[in-house]
Amino acid sequence: MLGETRTFIICELSQTHEGSMSLAKMLVKAAAEAKADAVKIQIFSADELAVPSYKYYSLFQQLEWPEVQWRELIDYTHEFGIKFFADVFGTVTLAMLLRNGVDGIKLHGTDMRNFRLLKALSDIDLPVLLSIGGGTLEETKRALSILNAKTRKPPIVLMHGFQSYPTLVEDTNLNKMNYFRDQLGLPVGFADHIDGIHQLNFGLCAMAVGMGASVIEKHITISRTLKMEDYESALCPEDFVDFVAKVRELDSARGKYSDELIEVEAKYRASTRKHVVAAVPLKTGMVIKEEDVTLRRAHAERAPSDQEEVIGKRAEKDYAINDIVNAETLK
Numbered sequence: 001m002l003g004e005t006r007t008f009i010i011c012e013l014s015q016t017h018e019g020s021m022s023l024a025k026m027l028v029k030a031a032a033e034a035k036a037d038a039v040k041i042q043i044f045s046a047d048e049l050a051v052p053s054y055k056y057y058s059l060f061q062q063l064e065w066p067e068v069q070w071r072e073l074i075d076y077t078h079e080f081g082i083k084f085f086a087d088v089f090g091t092v093t094l095a096m097l098l099r100n101g102v103d104g105i106k107l108h109g110t111d112m113r114n115f116r117l118l119k120a121l122s123d124i125d126l127p128v129l130l131s132i133g134g135g136t137l138e139e140t141k142r143a144l145s146i147l148n149a150k151t152r153k154p155p156i157v158l159m160h161g162f163q164s165y166p167t168l169v170e171d172t173n174l175n176k177m178n179y180f181r182d183q184l185g186l187p188v189g190f191a192d193h194i195d196g197i198h199q200l201n202f203g204l205c206a207m208a209v210g211m212g213a214s215v216i217e218k219h220i221t222i223s224r225t226l227k228m229e230d231y232e233s234a235l236c237p238e239d240f241v242d243f244v245a246k247v248r249e250l251d252s253a254r255g256k257y258s259d260e261l262i263e264v265e266a267k268y269r270a271s272t273r274k275h276v277v278a279a280v281p282l283k284t285g286m287v288i289k290e291e292d293v294t295l296r297r298a299h300a301e302r303a304p305s306d307q308e309e310v311i312g313k314r315a316e317k318d319y320a321i322n323d324i325v326n327a328e329t330l331k
Helices: 021-033 057-062 066-079 092-098 115-122 138-147 173-183 203-210 235-253 263-271
Strands: 007-014 037-045 083-088 104-107 129-132 158-162 190-192 215-220 274-278 293-297
Touching: 007 021, 007 235, 021 037, 021 066, 021 215, 021 235, 037 066, 037 092, 037 263, 037 293, 066 083, 066 092, 083 092, 092 115, 104 115, 115 138, 129 138, 138 173, 158 215, 173 203, 190 203, 203 215, 203 235, 215 235
Parallel strands: 007 037, 007 215, 037 083, 083 104, 104 129, 129 158, 158 190, 190 215
Antiparallel strands: 274 293
């Protein structure tokens, strides 16, 4: 899931399907055609998520599907060769997803203190995205201790970001992402929730990638004009295609985590490298002093580029000013 050269892109469906399987499948297909790595959707039972008097309880009931439908959507997603992630809000939903081939789980910030759910997640052999939006460092540390973050093999990714319909750019606070990374020593990701038509709807994610985010989560909607659930920060399918392509272009700029020169860099180095040349006329037999030579760009192969290679040695031929000093002619 995580790598040094490729950002893991999650297409966030959230609740924008509004309970329609056909719409959910359209969104999965759009994510696959955009070449996202995974889709993610919020899966719950209303009773796991809220009390009946909660203002959105009836909406949550409308979005509930029986297990057979979730299995259908998971299988459909896998047919496209992409992964299926889910937000879960209780152990019953988690168990259902594990029975049906879910590829990764996200724990919403609202469940950071849900110790029963955290304990259940500690036993699964799947990646866990841990939302730190609206969370504190201390409660995150406590959640990580329950998740066995230090010993488990599947990655735990700290996901920064929150939805405020939409989140303002000035409220994004990307530095929190890196603060948690530095304090906890875990990979980080960014769940982008700014306005889907904001001029920075890609630039903010580009900044997050540049700051070290290895996972990017972006909402999708079938049409912004329909104003369906969670449309505020979502991209329409054609814009999501462009979004993924831009992130992949950013990925191409990452390169290798080493000092190994790539071919074009080596050519640049060779064409701009300075070599040791005579700063004054040098006569045969002279012992070369520091002030006798300097570094200047010149066309040469295997010529000294470090003055210390020639200082203190004796010239075995004459050199005019700006002649390249050849180490093979020194004694």
